[in-house]
Amino acid sequence: MPREDTAEFTIETVQVLSEEETVDEGLLPELSDEELLELYEAMKRSRRLDERAIALQRRGELGTYAPAIGQEAAQVGSAFAMAEDDWIVPSFREQAALLARDVEPDRILQYALGMEEGAEIPGGEGALPPAIPVGTQPLHAVGVGWGEALQDRDTVAVTYFGDGATSEGDVYEAFNLAGVYDAQTVFVCQNNRYAISTGIENQTRAETLAQKAIAAGIEGIRVDGNDVLGVYRVATDAIEKARNGTPVLVEALTYRRSMHTTSDDPTVYRETEEETEWQARDPILRVQVYLEKRGILDAETEAEIDDRIESELAEAIDRARAAREALDPADMFRHVYADAPPEIERQLAEFGGGVDG
Numbered sequence: 001m002p003r004e005d006t007a008e009f010t011i012e013t014v015q016v017l018s019e020e021e022t023v024d025e026g027l028l029p030e031l032s033d034e035e036l037l038e039l040y041e042a043m044k045r046s047r048r049l050d051e052r053a054i055a056l057q058r059r060g061e062l063g064t065y066a067p068a069i070g071q072e073a074a075q076v077g078s079a080f081a082m083a084e085d086d087w088i089v090p091s092f093r094e095q096a097a098l099l100a101r102d103v104e105p106d107r108i109l110q111y112a113l114g115m116e117e118g119a120e121i122p123g124g125e126g127a128l129p130p131a132i133p134v135g136t137q138p139l140h141a142v143g144v145g146w147g148e149a150l151q152d153r154d155t156v157a158v159t160y161f162g163d164g165a166t167s168e169g170d171v172y173e174a175f176n177l178a179g180v181y182d183a184q185t186v187f188v189c190q191n192n193r194y195a196i197s198t199g200i201e202n203q204t205r206a207e208t209l210a211q212k213a214i215a216a217g218i219e220g221i222r223v224d225g226n227d228v229l230g231v232y233r234v235a236t237d238a239i240e241k242a243r244n245g246t247p248v249l250v251e252a253l254t255y256r257r258s259m260h261t262t263s264d265d266p267t268v269y270r271e272t273e274e275e276t277e278w279q280a281r282d283p284i285l286r287v288q289v290y291l292e293k294r295g296i297l298d299a300e301t302e303a304e305i306d307d308r309i310e311s312e313l314a315e316a317i318d319r320a321r322a323a324r325e326a327l328d329p330a331d332m333f334r335h336v337y338a339d340a341p342p343e344i345e346r347q348l349a350e351f352g353g354g355v356d357g
Helices: 033-058 072-080 095-100 105-112 137-150 163-167 169-181 210-216 228-243 272-279 283-293 299-325 342-351
Strands: 087-089 157-162 185-191 219-224 248-253
Touching: 033 072, 033 095, 033 105, 033 228, 033 283, 033 299, 072 095, 072 157, 072 185, 072 228, 072 248, 072 283, 087 137, 095 105, 105 299, 137 157, 137 169, 137 185, 157 163, 163 169, 163 185, 169 185, 169 210, 185 228, 210 219, 210 248, 219 228, 228 248, 228 283
Parallel strands: 087 157, 157 185, 185 248, 219 248
Antiparallel strands: none
């Protein structure tokens, strides 16, 4: 038979609020002034938490920490689009999304302090713990989304990962399974251009990451990940499709303005010119200018927001420190086995405790 085209596809890129401060009024989501300020404050809260956490880590109070500085719009915009009973399935950099979902900041700090208690979501529903291995959590999200569909519920699982994770086999399996089983799942790929130190141009020859959805038979779309209004619009549409059995991959084009983690030095693999270019595209600055031009944000409101955030985070740091101080280090021996074997009993005795306390 003669050769013929058997498949064609296009990938749409969406932007509502550009870095040049232009607005696509036709795509502008219907949000009240109060909701816009809530989006803005959520982004600023995450940025300030990251700044405080980095300072605490440098003083030796926290372990390794992964800042989300520069990626706030991609996370907050998508998290705000979720319904209250939807599931969030994070990786290890989703503090902005978790805060937007009303997770207390001291929980995030507790996890960074090495306390697994920080991964526990109050109530036990609505979120999975952070996933440190790269690319494992999309499969979990498919399981959640498929499970919700099997129970005839319209709840959606929204999972987050980076561009580097799209090179992992687990992620391809997740896309494929979501397509096969019509899982109620939205995949949010935060393409921040670096898999730790490996630039996107050395990760894939695909023109977009969103097109990786095509082979799995699910939808793919690209959005300016530094445009919180664009992300909210795209995520709202994607979540609605997922509720109806059509999984969606959202590629949010953004930039990690800080280090991969506090163990990383980005100056080794990034040029100052590139960082300066992306600084001008900062997602918080972009929406701040928009709100000011619309008369929604003024100096007084800005000061109120900043004061509220500083007070909340100061209290959160105090609570996290108190939780750490309340821990008994001997618990590391007590919660390994239901019935402690002799070797654990011996180690605990040498540590200075007893199996029963």
